[in-house]
Amino acid sequence: MAATPLVLYNTLSRTKEQFVPLKAPFVGLYVCGPTVYGDPHLGHARPAITFDLLYRYLGSKGYRVRYVRNITDVGHLENDADEGEDKITKKARLEQLEPMEVAHHYTERYHDAMRELNVLTPSIEPRASGHIIEQIELTREILKKGFAYESNGSVYFDVEAYDKKYHYGKLSGRVLEDMLSNTRTLDGQSDKRNPFDFALWKKAAPEHIMRWPSPWSEGFPGWHLECSAMSTRYLGEQFDIHGGGMDLMFPHHECEIAQSTAASGHDAARYWVHNNMITINGQKMGKSLGNFITLEQLLSGDHPLLEQPYSAMTIRFFILQAHYRSTLDFSNEALQGAEKGYERLMKAVALLPKLKPANTSTTDISAYRTRFQAAMDDDLNSPVLIAELFDAVKLINQVYDNHQTLTQKDIEELTQQVTFYVTEILGLRNDLQTDNHQTLTKVMDLVLDIRNTAKTNKDWTTSDQIRDGLTKAGIQVKDRKDGTDWELE
RNA sequence: GGUCUGAUGGCCGAGUGGCUAGGCACAGCUCUGCAAAAGCUGCUACAGCGGUUCGAGUCCGCUUCAGACCUCCA
Numbered sequence: 001m002a003a004t005p006l007v008l009y010n011t012l013s014r015t016k017e018q019f020v021p022l023k024a025p026f027v028g029l030y031v032c033g034p035t036v037y038g039d040p041h042l043g044h045a046r047p048a049i050t051f052d053l054l055y056r057y058l059g060s061k062g063y064r065v066r067y068v069r070n071i072t073d074v075g076h077l078e079n080d081a082d083e084g085e086d087k088i089t090k091k092a093r094l095e096q097l098e099p100m101e102v103a104h105h106y107t108e109r110y111h112d113a114m115r116e117l118n119v120l121t122p123s124i125e126p127r128a129s130g131h132i133i134e135q136i137e138l139t140r141e142i143l144k145k146g147f148a149y150e151s152n153g154s155v156y157f158d159v160e161a162y163d164k165k166y167h168y169g170k171l172s173g174r175v176l177e178d179m180l181s182n183t184r185t186l187d188g189q190s191d192k193r194n195p196f197d198f199a200l201w202k203k204a205a206p207e208h209i210m211r212w213p214s215p216w217s218e219g220f221p222g223w224h225l226e227c228s229a230m231s232t233r234y235l236g237e238q239f240d241i242h243g244g245g246m247d248l249m250f251p252h253h254e255c256e257i258a259q260s261t262a263a264s265g266h267d268a269a270r271y272w273v274h275n276n277m278i279t280i281n282g283q284k285m286g287k288s289l290g291n292f293i294t295l296e297q298l299l300s301g302d303h304p305l306l307e308q309p310y311s312a313m314t315i316r317f318f319i320l321q322a323h324y325r326s327t328l329d330f331s332n333e334a335l336q337g338a339e340k341g342y343e344r345l346m347k348a349v350a351l352l353p354k355l356k357p358a359n360t361s362t363t364d365i366s367a368y369r370t371r372f373q374a375a376m377d378d379d380l381n382s383p384v385l386i387a388e389l390f391d392a393v394k395l396i397n398q399v400y401d402n403h404q405t406l407t408q409k410d411i412e413e414l415t416q417q418v419t420f421y422v423t424e425i426l427g428l429r430n431d432l433q434t435d436n437h438q439t440l441t442k443v444m445d446l447v448l449d450i451r452n453t454a455k456t457n458k459d460w461t462t463s464d465q466i467r468d469g470l471t472k473a474g475i476q477v478k479d480r481k482d483g484t485d486w487e488l489e
Numbered sequence: 490g491g492u493c494u495g496a497u498g499g500c501c502g503a504g505u506g507g508c509u510a511g512g513c514a515c516a517g518c519u520c521u522g523c524a525a526a527a528g529c530u531g532c533u534a535c536a537g538c539g540g541u542u543c544g545a546g547u548c549c550g551c552u553u554c555a556g557a558c559c560u561c562c563a
Contacts, residue, residue: 014493034563047563087561172558173492179559223561245563250492252562275563276494282555286562321512322502327495327556334501337513341501344512347526383503387511397527401520 003061008241009325009379011171011249011272016379019271021240027063028239029055030231030269032248033125035072036106037088040113041292042315042330043245043278043285049316049427050275050324050380051243052119056425057376068234069122070227071110073103074129074210074220088210099210100129113295116312118427124234128226132212135221135229138263139200139214147262151191153203153217157258159196166261168196171272172250198255200225224255231268232260242269246276247284275324280305282329293330307332310339313431317342320382320426345386346430348393349422351400352415358405365410368392372421385421392418444475448484451477 006019021027031051034044051069058065073088088099114121128135139155142148147162148155159168163176179196199222204211211218221229231239237260244253253272260268277284285292293303301309310318318338322328368388375385392414398404399411406414422428447466454462467477470486478485 032563035561041563043563045563050563169492174559175492178491246494247558247562250558251560277557277563279556284557284562288560288562318501325494326502329501331500333499333513337501339513341512381503383511387503390511394528401527403528 003063004373004377006057006061006377007379008271008273010270011274014173017271019240021063022238022270025062025064027058027065027241028231028235029058029065029067029241029243030227030235030239031067031069031122031242032227032244032252033069033071034106034110035087036103036110038106038287039294039296040106040110041285041287041294042298043292044110044113045117045295045315046278046319046324046328047243047245047275048114048119049117049319051273052427053320053324053380053382053425054241054243054273055120055122056427057380060420060425066124066235067122068124068126068231070230071103071107071125071127072226073100073107073127074226103127103129116295116299117316118312118429120427126230126234128221128230129210131226131230131233132221134233135225136201136212136214138225138229138232138259139221141263142200142259145262147258148200149193150216151193153219154191154199155201155216155222156192156197157200157222157255157262158193159198159258160194162258162262166258168258169254171254171257174250174254198222198224198251200259224252224259227252228256228259228263228268231256237264237268238266239269241271241273243273243275246274249274276327278319278328278330280330285330305330305332308336310335311431313429314339314342316426317345317428320428321386323379323381323383325379341386341390342428343432345389345393345422346428346432348396349419350430350432351396352411352418355396355399355406355411355415357408357411359407361406361410362404363395363406365395365406365414368414368417372417376425382426385426389418389421444486448477448486452484 007016008019009015010017029051031047034040051067055065055067088103139148142157143150143155146158148157159176162168168174168176169179176196180194201214201216201221202219203217204219208220210220212220231242242253242256257267257269260266279285280291280293283289283291293305295312295315297303297306298310298315299312301307314335315338318335319328321338321341368391371388372385375381375388378384395404396414396418399406447470451463451466454460454466470477474489476487476489478487
C-alpha cells in the first residue's frame with residue numbers, strides 16, 4: 001500500500017512531525033489505560049477512541065501495529081503518596097471484596113463499554129499486577145545506574161541526580177529549580193530526599209493487602225513504574241508512539257521518561273501523543289471532581305444532566321467531531337447535534353447500494369480519496385474528515401434524487417471510499433435499525449391504541465384487521481378486562 | 490505563585506497570511522394529501538487594544554477572560 005506520510009503532533013517537540021517508524025512496517029504503540037476502580041465514564045471514552053482511530057489508521061496504511069494498552073490494577077496511592085492506601089485496596093475494604101475481584105469487575109465493565117463504543121481490542125492488554133517481576137528488575141537497574149536510593153525499605157527515584165545528567169521536565173516544559181523554589185519544604189516525616197522524588201517501590205504498611213516480596217521489602221511498585229516496565233517488555237527499549245490523556249503528562253509521563261532514560265540511557269518513546277479532556281460546563285470531567293457521567297448513564301439517559309439517552313455511536317461521533325487535541329465540551333445540545341449528524345451520515349451510507357448508475361458522471365469523485373486521506377494524515381484531523389464525508393453525503397443524496405449522475409465505476413469507487421472511512425477508520429457502526437426492542441414497544445402501544453379506539457367505536461372491521469394482521473406477523477394479542485397485552489410468538 | 494493551553498456565528502466545531510469548512514438549530518422555497526426525508530437558498534463569526542504586512546481569525550505585543558497541570562485522574 002502506497003502510504004502517504006502521516007503527520008503527528010509530538011508533545012516532546014510541541015510541533016507536528018512526520019511519523020517515521022523505527023522499523024517499518026512495524027509500529028509500537030503504548031497507551032495508558034484505565035485504573036480499574038470505577039465505572040468507565042465519558043472521559044475514558046476520549047483516549048480510547050482517539051487511539052483507536054490512530055490504531056485503525058496506521059493499520060490502513062499498511063503498518064503492522066502492536067498496540068499495548070495497560071490495565072492499572074495496583075500501584076496508585078490514594079491521598080498523599082507516602083501515607084495513602086492503595087486505591088484499589090481502599091475500595092475493596094469498603095465493599096468487602098478481594099482487591100482482585102474489584103479490579104476484575106471494573107475491567108469487565110471497561111471492556112463492555114469499549115465494545116459498545118466499537119473500540120478495537122489492543123494487541124496486548126497487560127496488567128500491572130502481572131508484571132511485578134519486570135518492575136522489580138527495572139527498579140534494580142535504575143538503582144544500579146545511580147538514579148535511585150533505598151530508604152526504609154522503599155526505593156525512590158533521585159530526580160536531582162537524574163536532572164544533572166538529563167533533563168527532568170522535558171515533556172511538560174518544567175524546570176526542576178523552578179519547581180523546587182515553588183514548593184514548601186518537607187515536614188521531615190518523609191523518607192524522600194527531595195519532594196519531587198517519586199517512589200519506585202513502596203514498603204507496604206501492615207494493613208496493606210496487595211503486596212509482593214522484593215529485595216527491599218514486602219511492598220508494591222510505585223505509580224509510574226508499570227508503564228515503563230510493560231512498554232519495555234512488549235515493545236522494546238525504544239518504540240514509536242506513547243499515548244495518553246493530557247492530564248497524565250505530568251507527573252506520570254515525565255516520570256516514565258525519567259525511568260526509561262535512567263535505566264537505558266535514552267528515551268523510550270519517540271512520539272508522545274496526548275488527547276485533550278472532555279469538559280462539562282467548562283470544567284474537566286473527572287472522578288475526583290464528581291462531575292462525570294458514566295457511559296452506562298449516557299446510554300440509559302439516567303443522569304440529572306441528561307435530557308435523553310444517547311447511543312454509543314452518537315457518543316463516538318460526538319468525540320470524533322472534535323479534534324483530539326481540543327477540549328470537547330459536553331452539553332445536551334451538542335450531543336443532540338451529534339446524534340442528528342451521525343444519522344445523516346449513516347443514512348447516506350445506507351443509500352449507496354441503491355444508487356442507479358448512469359452513462360456519465362456529473363461530478364469528478366476522484367478527489368475524495370485524497371481529501372479523506374489528507375485530513376487523516378494531518379494529525380488525525382477527524383473533524384475535517386467528517387466534513388469531507390458530509391460533502392460526499394450531499395452528493396449521494398443528490399444522485400439518489402436524480403439531481404446528479406454517476407457511472408457504475410464511480411459509484412463503486414465512492415461506495416468503497418465512503419464506507420471504508422466511515423466504518424473502518426472512524427469505526428462507526430450503523431446502529432440506526434438495531435435499537436428495535438424499544439421501538440417495537442412504542443409501535444405496539446400505538447397500534448393497540450388505534451385498535452382500542454376502533455373497538456370503542458364498535459368498528460370491528462378495523463379492530464379485527466389489526467388483530468389478524470398482528471397474528472400473521474407473529475404477535476399474539478391478548479384482550480384482558482383492564483387492557484390489552486401482546487407477546488411475540 | 491510556576492508551567493502550559495485556549496477565547497471563532499444561536500449551539501458544537503475545523504481553519505498557522507489572501508478564495509464559502511462542516512454538522513446541529515433557525516427561516517424561506519421545491520417536492521408533497523399532511524408530515525418527515527432529501528434538494529435549493531438565507532444566516533458570513535473570529536474576546537479587546539495596538540503592531541507587522543499590499544493583505545490577519547491566522548504572525549508579534551499588551552489587556553481581559555477561561556481552562557489544564559503543579560496531588561490520584563483519560
